[in-house]
Amino acid sequence: MRNLRYLLYIAILIVLLTLPIYTGVYLLNVMDMILIYLALALSWDMLVRSGQISFGMAGLFGVGGYAAALLHLNAGVNPIFSIVLGGLAAGVLAWLIGMAVLQLRGMYFAIVTLALAEIFRLIVRNLPDLTGGPEGTVLPSSIFAGNSTKTYWLVLTVAAVSVMASEIFRRTRIHFALTSIRNDEIVAKSSGIDVFKYLVFIFVITSAIQGIAGGAYAHIYGFVSPEGSFSVDFTLLPIAMALLGGMHSTWGPVVGALLLGVASEFLKLKIPYGHLLVYGLIIVITILFFPQGIVGTIGQKLKKTHTA
Amino acid sequence: MNVFGKLKQSNYQIAIISVILAIILAAWKPHVLVEGIQRACLYAVIALPMALILGIVGIINLAHGDFMMLGAYFAYFLNVYTGMDPLVAIFPALLAFFLIGIATYRAIIKYVLGAPELNQLLLTFGLAMVMEQLANLLWTSRPIKLPLKYVSASATFGSFTFGTFEFVYIGAAIIVLTGLLLFLKRTSTGQAALAVGQNPRGAKLVGIHVDRTYLLIFSLSIALVGAIGAIFMTRHSIFPLVGAPFTMKSFCLIAMAGIGNLTGILWCSLILGLAENFVLSFRGYAGWADLLFFALIVLVIMIRSRQRQVK
Numbered sequence: 246m247r248n249l250r251y252l253l254y255i256a257i258l259i260v261l262l263t264l265p266i267y268t269g270v271y272l273l274n275v276m277d278m279i280l281i282y283l284a285l286a287l288s289w290d291m292l293v294r295s296g297q298i299s300f301g302m303a304g305l306f307g308v309g310g311y312a313a314a315l316l317h318l319n320a321g322v323n324p325i326f327s328i329v330l331g332g333l334a335a336g337v338l339a340w341l342i343g344m345a346v347l348q349l350r351g352m353y354f355a356i357v358t359l360a361l362a363e364i365f366r367l368i369v370r371n372l373p374d375l376t377g378g379p380e381g382t383v384l385p386s387s388i389f390a391g392n393s394t395k396t397y398w399l400v401l402t403v404a405a406v407s408v409m410a411s412e413i414f415r416r417t418r419i420h421f422a423l424t425s426i427r428n429d430e431i432v433a434k435s436s437g438i439d440v441f442k443y444l445v446f447i448f449v450i451t452s453a454i455q456g457i458a459g460g461a462y463a464h465i466y467g468f469v470s471p472e473g474s475f476s477v478d479f480t481l482l483p484i485a486m487a488l489l490g491g492m493h494s495t496w497g498p499v500v501g502a503l504l505l506g507v508a509s510e511f512l513k514l515k516i517p518y519g520h521l522l523v524y525g526l527i528i529v530i531t532i533l534f535f536p537q538g539i540v541g542t543i544g545q546k547l548k549k550t551h552t553a
Numbered sequence: 554m555n556v557f558g559k560l561k562q563s564n565y566q567i568a569i570i571s572v573i574l575a576i577i578l579a580a581w582k583p584h585v586l587v588e589g590i591q592r593a594c595l596y597a598v599i600a601l602p603m604a605l606i607l608g609i610v611g612i613i614n615l616a617h618g619d620f621m622m623l624g625a626y627f628a629y630f631l632n633v634y635t636g637m638d639p640l641v642a643i644f645p646a647l648l649a650f651f652l653i654g655i656a657t658y659r660a661i662i663k664y665v666l667g668a669p670e671l672n673q674l675l676l677t678f679g680l681a682m683v684m685e686q687l688a689n690l691l692w693t694s695r696p697i698k699l700p701l702k703y704v705s706a707s708a709t710f711g712s713f714t715f716g717t718f719e720f721v722y723i724g725a726a727i728i729v730l731t732g733l734l735l736f737l738k739r740t741s742t743g744q745a746a747l748a749v750g751q752n753p754r755g756a757k758l759v760g761i762h763v764d765r766t767y768l769l770i771f772s773l774s775i776a777l778v779g780a781i782g783a784i785f786m787t788r789h790s791i792f793p794l795v796g797a798p799f800t801m802k803s804f805c806l807i808a809m810a811g812i813g814n815l816t817g818i819l820w821c822s823l824i825l826g827l828a829e830n831f832v833l834s835f836r837g838y839a840g841w842a843d844l845l846f847f848a849l850i851v852l853v854i855m856i857r858s859r860q861r862q863v864k
Contacts, residue, residue, distance in 0.1 A: 298671050300678075345855060351670045352613055353854050356804055360850040363801075367844040481682065488675065518693075522686035528679030532672050533664055 261401060265394040273393045277465060279506030280404040284458045285483035286490075286498035287407045288451040291414055294493050295447055296427035297347070298355045300480055302455055304362025307475035309335040309456025310463035311369055311376060314384055317464070324388045325399070328460035335456020336449045343448040347441060350430075359480075366475035381470025388464035396465055403461050407454050411495040414447075423447065478521075482509075485524045488531045491538025500540055567810075571823040578827060583713050585830045591719035593826025594726035597819045598781055600803035601729050602774035608813040609750035609770045612662060612673050616681035617803055618796030620775050622688060624650060624782020625791040632699055639699065639787045640721075643780045650779025654772030662771060663764075681797070688793035696790035704788050718788065725784055729777060730819060746770055750813070805850040808857065825849065 265273060285302055292299050313331030316322040322330065346357050369376045376382060389395040414420055422443050425433040434440055459479075463469045482505070483498075490501025505527070512520040535542045578586040603617045614620075627649060628642040637645075661680065665673045704718045737743035748756040749766045757763050782796075789795070806825065810817030825846060832842040 293671070296671075298674065346851075349854065349858050352674060353808070353858065355674055356801075356808070357851050357854055360801070360805075360847040364844060364847045364851070367840070367847070371840045371844070481678075484675065484678075516690070519686055519690040522683060522690060525679045525682030525684075525686060528675055529661065529683060532668075532676045532679065533661065536668070536672060 262398075265397055270393045273397045275506070275510050277397060277400045279502055280400040281458050281462055282483055282486060282506055283404050283499060283502035284407040284454055285479060286486040286502045287411050287495065288454040288458075289483050290487045290492055290494075290498045291411055292447055292451045293487070294414070294420075294427060295423040295444055296430075297350070297444065297448075299358045299448075299451075300355050301358030301362040302483060303475050303477055303479040304358070304365040305335040305339060305452045305455040306459035306462070306479045307362075307369065307469075307471075308338055308365055309459030310469050310474040311459075312456070313460030314382060314463045314469045315376070318382065318384060324464050328399075328457055328464060331460030331463070332453040332457035335459065336453035339449045339452030340445065343445045343452075347444045347448060362475065362480065366471050369475070370471040377470075379471060381468060381473065384464070384467040384469075387467035400461055400465070403454075403457055406457070408495060408499065410450065410454065411498075415495055419443070419447075481521070482524060485528050487538075489527055489538055491541035491544075494540055497538050497540040501538065504539075567817060567820040567824065571820050571827065574824065574827050578831065582831070582834055584715055585834045586827070587715045588719070589827035589830035590823065591716075591722050591826075592830060593822040593824075594722040594819075595785070596799075596802055596806060596826055597822035598722060598726040598729050599778065599799050600806040600818050600822065601726075601733060601815060602777040602781075603800075603803040604807045604810075604812070604815060604818055605733065606771055606774045607807060608815075609746050610662075610666070610767050611750075612666070613677065613804065614774075615674065615677040615800055616684055617778060618798065618800035619681045619684040619688075620650065620653075620778045620796070621782040621785060621799060622791065622793065622796030623653075623684065624779035625786035625795065626688065626692060626782075627779065628783035628786050629697060629699060629791065639701070639783050642783045646780045646783045647776045651772045651776035653779065654775030655768060657775065658768050658771045663767075666767070681800070685793050685797065692793070694792055694794070696792040698790040699786065701787055721784060721787075725781065726819060730815060733815060742766075742769070801850070802846065805846065805853065808850070809853045811857070 264276065285306065289299060289302055309328075309331035311331075312334035313324075313327040316330055317324055317327040342361060346354065346361070349357055370379050372378070387396075388399065414423070422433070422438050425436065425438060426440050426443065430440060459474065463474065483502075486501035486505045487498040488501070489505060490499065491497030505524070508523070509520055512523055516522075531538065537545060575586060575590075578589065599618070599621060603614060606612055606614050606617075624646050627646055628637075628639040631637045631642045631645065632639055657680075661676065665676050704716075706717045707714050708717045735743075737747055745756065745761045746766050746769070748759070748761060749763050753763050756766075785791075802825070806818050806821045809821040809825075828849075829842050829846060832845050833839050
C-alpha cells in the first residue's frame with residue numbers, strides 16, 4: 246500500500262516535469278499562475294495551522310517581487326539568485342515585524358497584517374526614485390528570455406519547495422507544536438512549547454515562501470507595480486483556494502489551487518469582469534456548508550466508511 | 554467587561570489630545586480644522602454601526618463599508634428613476650437596508666455565530682468580495698456622481714472660505730451617537746441588547762430572546778450604514794470599491810476607542826480626521842496621508858495589546 250503511494254507520487258512528479266513536452270505555451274502559462282497561487286495558498290495554510298490568520302500575503306509577495314526586480318536591475322544580480330534574495334528580504338522583514346506583531350492574536354493579528362500590506366504598498370508607491378513610484382518598474386527582459394518551458398520548471402520548483410516545506414512541517418514535531426498552539430495556547434505553553442518562538446519561525450518561513458513566489462512572479466512578467474504586485478488578489482485567491490481544498494493539510498490547498506486555478510481561467514473567458522464574484526461565493530458557501538473543505542470532507546467520509 | 558458604560562478615563566485623555574490638536578490647527582491652518590472635523594464625523598458615523606455589531610453580536614463585519622456602498626447606489630438609482638433627493642432617500646434606505654440586514658442575518662450570519670473567529674472573518678470577507686464584484690458587474694467600475702447644487706455651498710470669514718454642506722456629517726454623527734446611546738440606556742430593548750452583549754448565556758437565562766436581539770441589532774446597524782451611504786453619495790463620487798477603505802478605518806477607530814466604547818469613537822475619529830487632513834494640506838505629501846492612517850492602526854493595536862498584557 247505504502248509503496249503504491251510512493252509510485253503514485255513519482256508518477257505525478259514525472260507527469261509534471263515532462264508537461265512542457267505535450268502541452269502548448271498557453272497551458273504552461275496557466276500552470277505558472279496556478280503554481281504561484283499554490284505556493285501562496287500553502288504558505289497561508291502553514292501559518293493558519295498555528296491558529297494565526299494572515300491577510301497580509303500580498304504585502305510580502307510584493308516586497309519579494311520588488312526586492313528581486315530591483316536587485317536584478319540596480320545591482321545586476323542573476324535573476325534566479327535575485328528571486329532567492331527576494332524571499333530572504335521578505336523573510337527578514339517578516340522577522341522584524343513578527344517580533345512585534347505576533348504578540349497579537351485572532352482578529353487583531355489579521356487586521357494588522359492587512360494594514361501592514363497596505364503600508365508596504367504605500368511606501369513603495371511613495372518612493373518614486375527607488376521603485377518607480379505608481380507606474381512601477383519594467384525589467385529589460387523577462388526571465389530566460391521568456392522561454393516558457395524553463396519558466397515553468399522554475400515555478401514548479403517554487404511550488405515543490407513549498408509542498409516539501411509543508412510536508413516537513415506536517416511530519417515533524419513542529420506539527421504538534423503548531424496544532425497545540427492552535428487548540429489551546431495555555432496548554433501549549435504549559436507543556437513547554439515556546440509559543441512565541443514557534444510563531445516567529447513559521448511566520449518567517451511562510452513569508453519567505455511568499456517572497457520567493459513574488460520574486461518569481463516579478464521576473465516572469467518582467468514588471469513590478471504597486472497595484473499589480475501588491476494586488477489584493479494575492480491575498481484573496483490563495484485564501485479561497487486553501488479554504489475550498491481544506492485547511493490544515495498539504496493536499497487541501499494543492500487541490501484547491503488546481504481546481505480554482507483551472508476554474509478561474511475558464512471563468513475569465515466567460516465573465517471577464519466578474520470572476521472574483523465566484524471566488525467570494527466560494528468562500529461564503531465553503532464556510533457555511535463545509536468548513537472542512539473538499540479534502541477534509543472526503544477524508545471524513547472515508548473515515549466513516551472505514552469504521553462502519 | 555465594561556460595555557457601553559460610563560465615560561472611561563481614556564476617553565478624557567483622547568478628548569484632551571483632540572482638543573489640543575484642534576486649537577493648534579485653528580491658529581495655524583483653519584481650513585484643515587474645519588475639513589478635518591467634517592471628515593472625522595463622516596468616519597465616526599460610519600464606524601458607529603460597526604461598533605454596535607461588534608459590541609453586541611460579537612462579529613467583525615468586514616463587509617461593513619460595502620453595505621454603505623450599496624446604500625449609496627440605492628440613493629443614486631432612487632434619484633435617477635424617481636428624482637428623489639438623496640437626503641430624502643435616507644428614509645427609504647433605512648427601511649430597505651433594515652430588510653437587507655434581516656435577510657443577511659438569517660441567511661448567513663446566524664450560522665457562524667458560534668463558529669471560530671477565523672470563520673467569521675473569512676465569511677464576511679467573502680461577503681464583501683461578493684458585494685463589491687456584484688456592484689462591479691451590475692454598474693461597472695466607472696465612478697458616478699449626482700450633479701447636486703447645494704453640496705457646494707460655502708461660507709466665508711474674512712479671507713477664509715469653507716464648505717458648509719459637509720456640516721451634515723457632523724449633524725449625522727451627533728444624531729446617530731445620541732440616538733444609539735439613548736436607545737441602549739433608556740429603552741428596555743436597548744438594555745436587553747447590552748445584556749446580550751455582555752453575556753449571551755446570562756441574558757438567555759433571564760428570559761431575553763438572544764437570537765431576536767442579534768437580529769435586531771444587526772439589521773439596525775445595516776440600516777444605519779445604508780442610510781449613511783445616501784448621505785455619503787451627495788458629496789462623493791461612488792464606485793464599487795468606495796466602501797472598502799471605510800471598513801478598515803471603522804475597525805481602526807473601534808480598536809482605538811476600545812470595543813463597546815461608542816463615545817470614544819467620536820474622539821478617536823477627530824484625531825484621525827485632523828491628522829489626516831493635516832498631512833494632506835502639505836503639497837507633495839498627500840500620498841503619505843493614507844500611510845499615516847494605516848500606521849496608526851498598527852500602532853494603536855500594538856499599544857492596546859501591550860496595555861492588556863501589563864494589566
